[in-house]
Amino acid sequence: MKKMLETGVIVVNRSLSGDINEMVLRLPDISAEAGQFVMLKNESGSTYLRRPFGVADVNKEKGQLTVIYRLAGKGTRELSELKEGAEISVEGPLGNGFDLGIDGKTLLIGGGVGIAPIIYTAHALAEKGSEPIVLLGVKNSSELFWKEYFQKYAADLFITTDDGSAGIKGFAIDAMPAILEKHDIKHIKICGPTIMMEGLAKYAMEKGIECQVSMEKRMACGIGVCLGCTFEGKVSKKRQKVCADGPVFAAEEVFG
Ligand SMILES: Cc1cc2nc3c(=O)[nH]c(=O)nc-3n(C[C@H](O)[C@H](O)[C@H](O)COP(=O)(O)OP(=O)(O)OC[C@H]3O[C@@H](n4cnc5c(N)ncnc54)[C@H](O)[C@@H]3O)c2cc1C
Ligand code: FES
Numbered sequence: 001m002k003k004m005l006e007t008g009v010i011v012v013n014r015s016l017s018g019d020i021n022e023m024v025l026r027l028p029d030i031s032a033e034a035g036q037f038v039m040l041k042n043e044s045g046s047t048y049l050r051r052p053f054g055v056a057d058v059n060k061e062k063g064q065l066t067v068i069y070r071l072a073g074k075g076t077r078e079l080s081e082l083k084e085g086a087e088i089s090v091e092g093p094l095g096n097g098f099d100l101g102i103d104g105k106t107l108l109i110g111g112g113v114g115i116a117p118i119i120y121t122a123h124a125l126a127e128k129g130s131e132p133i134v135l136l137g138v139k140n141s142s143e144l145f146w147k148e149y150f151q152k153y154a155a156d157l158f159i160t161t162d163d164g165s166a167g168i169k170g171f172a173i174d175a176m177p178a179i180l181e182k183h184d185i186k187h188i189k190i191c192g193p194t195i196m197m198e199g200l201a202k203y204a205m206e207k208g209i210e211c212q213v214s215m216e217k218r219m220a221c222g223i224g225v226c227l228g229c230t231f232e233g234k235v236s237k238k239r240q241k242v243c244a245d246g247p248v249f250a251a252e253e254v255f256g
Contacts, residue, residue, distance in 0.1 A: 008090045011064060013082055017145050019071040020113065021080050022056075025088060028063040034121035035097030035189075035214055035248045038067065039222040041089040045078035052219045052243075054117030054191065055093060057149075065090070068116040094222050095247050097121075098212055102130040104186025105155075107179060109172055109200060111137040111192025115146050117214060118191055122153035131155035133183050137172030137196060141165035156183065173199045185209055189248075201251035211251035217242045 008025030015021050032038075032055045039050035057066040069076050082088070098121055100106075106125060110118035115136055125132045134154040136146055140163045150157055158175045159167030168175045172192070179185065188204045190197045191214035204211035217229040224244030233240045233249075234256040240246065 004091055006090045008065065008088045010082055010084055010086045010088060013080065013084065013086075015080075016068070017142055020068060020143075020145075021071065021076075022066060022068050023079065023088075025065045025067075025090065026063055027065050027090060030058050030063055030065045031060065032058050032065070032093035032120075033097030034100065034124040035117055035191075036093035036095050037117070037222075037247060038065070038090050038092035039094065039219075040067070040079065041091070042075070042078055042082065043087070043089055044082075045075065047075040047078065049075075049220055050089075050091060050222060051075045051079075052094075052222055054114075054214070054247075055120050056116040057120045057123060066119075068113065068119075070113040091222065095243055096245070098189050098214070098248050100124055100128065100130075101187070102128050105183055106130065106132045106187040106189065107135060107183070107185045108132045109135045109137070109188065109190040109192065110146075111172055111190075111196040112139075114190075114192035114214070114216070115149075116191075118189075119149045119153075121189060122150055126153040133179065133185065134158070135160070135172055135175055135179060137192065139163070171199075172196055173203060176200070176203055180207070187211070188251075190214065190251075198255050201255040205251055205256070212248050213251050213254055215242045215247045215249060215254060219243050 008027045012024035041050045053067040056068045135158045188211040220226045220228045229242040230239045
């Protein structure tokens with residue numbers, strides 16, 4: 001996608017399970033890095049600001065971009081009401097994605113709707129011939145639909161559920177000893193709730209494994225102008241803009 005602003009046409013807009021929906025947009029020139037995001041505006045909706053969503057997948061042959069979104073409030077509810085053929089204004093792709101250096105095995109970890117950008121990251125790694133190990137942390141077995149997205153891309157897949165209704169009972173971090181026992185992991189990339197990323201990032205740092213995290217902050221402009229999404233970098237000691245300097249950062253910069 002050369003231009004920063006495009007009009008996408010909805011090809012699919014469907015519920016996956018509960019409050020999670022998938023939207024596929026036709027965008028003929030689409031090209032994005034894994035970990036980048038787009039700002040969507042539903043011109044027929046009532047919300048003024050664009051809403052940010054991670055790139056969940058790209059199909060360059062078909063010219064399609066997928067986002068997977070949770071019904072959080074008014075903007076996402078209005079998005080979910082749009083029908084096939086409706087138009088959406090797409091700004092992006094924005095931000096800096098994951099570093100996909102392929103010297104050694106990569107573990108991708110997604111939690112909740114943070115699993116969405118992990119799909120495209122798995123896709124990108126598989127395209128480079130470096131199929132990742134994937135760990136998904138979800139609430140219960142009703143969220144197993146996420147697994148389907150990784151069938152083509154993952155070398156091995158682990159799942160944890162809070163209630164033990166599928167996979168390993170517990171949080172994503174509870175699966176780490178078994179994964180590190182089985183695989184020689186050199187890189188970890190995480191997207192999920194902050195509390196989950198913090199525990200996993202600190203675990204990776206203790207083990208000396210290179211780790212990147214994808215941050216989420218409320219965003220207004222998405223392009224580094226409003227300063228609404230900043231945090232104090234732990235290593236750089238500078239104000240980091242999640243939208244323009246991230247959303248992907250080294251774990252030490254966020255949680256060090
Ligand atoms: C870089 C980035 C990537 C994202 N990727 C995805 C994605 O792939 N899929 C997805 O479902 N969501 C994603 N989000 C979150 C998504 O942007 C918000 O859920 C959405 O903007 C909510 O809009 P709304 O109008 O429905 O809700 P609002 O009415 O604006 O808010 C509803 C509730 O959601 C909370 N909320 C809104 N925005 C955020 C946010 N950015 N972070 C935390 N809480 C928020 C509000 O505090 C409020 O409690 C991403 C956010 C960022 C910053
Ligand atoms: S959202 Fe405006 S600077 Fe990041």
